[in-house]
Amino acid sequence: MPHQNQITSLVPSDYLQALELWESSVRATHSFLTEQEIQSLKPLVHSECLLKIPLFCMRDETGGVIGFIGVDIPKIEALFIDPAWRGKGIGRKLLEYAINEMQAELVDVNEQNQQALGFYQHMGFEIAHRSEVDGFGKPYPLLHLKLPG
Template sequence: MIRSYRKTDLEEMVRIWYEASVTAHSFVPASFWALQKSAMKETYLPLTENFVLEENGKLAGFISLVGERICALFIAPEMQGRGIGTALLEHAKTLRGRLSLKVYRENKRAFSFYKKHGFTATGEEVDEYTGCVQILMEWEGR
């Protein structure tokens, strides 16, 4: 079931974000992600429009939007590969006619995921926080 997040979901959302970030971004030190935990909980997530996918009473993943921008799409590592990311992304597509995001170039799995779901690369930039190259991607509904 996909639903709007509740404040009581924040701790679990941060856990999912952290574990999935460390798993997907081996090219960024885990210590970087650990230093971001409180900002995620106290600043970033509360400022976005969040939707969670709950399965059997447990959060499996979430997507965070600001306008037409996907700021986060994270699935608990133990729940990946089961269509949860696709379900959350499709939910976002029903809410918006256009979507954009940034994905690290070295995160080939995520880049392929977004391409498979109709996103196209529109440019690149260096992330000021990690120094890693990010690919800018966009999707437009038809």
């Protein structure tokens, strides 16, 4: 069993749990999304994130996934933490891993997700530019962040 603070690869047997974690995390942080939008995003998260991007996770003492990050170098494409584990340093550890081990330096954040924006800014990211629509063409403005330098 991996040590609790160790970062490991997310493997196919983790996908169902990761998708459930994604949904609970989105419900906790993306209040601007409707139920229908959350349900319509779920298969896209599976096909475009879980199946296509290298993913890394942290696990609890039972081996359950408590947070995961996806990096398509140099961009962080996903960072989701189980709501029960938020505020405990999981996101920071995963983000530092992506920056230090994978040379991640870019991330997009929904403008309405002020918690995520504050987190990334606290971690040193700066707003580079803004888009009126998200990556799926929906009317949710994105802030494109980058690490300085």
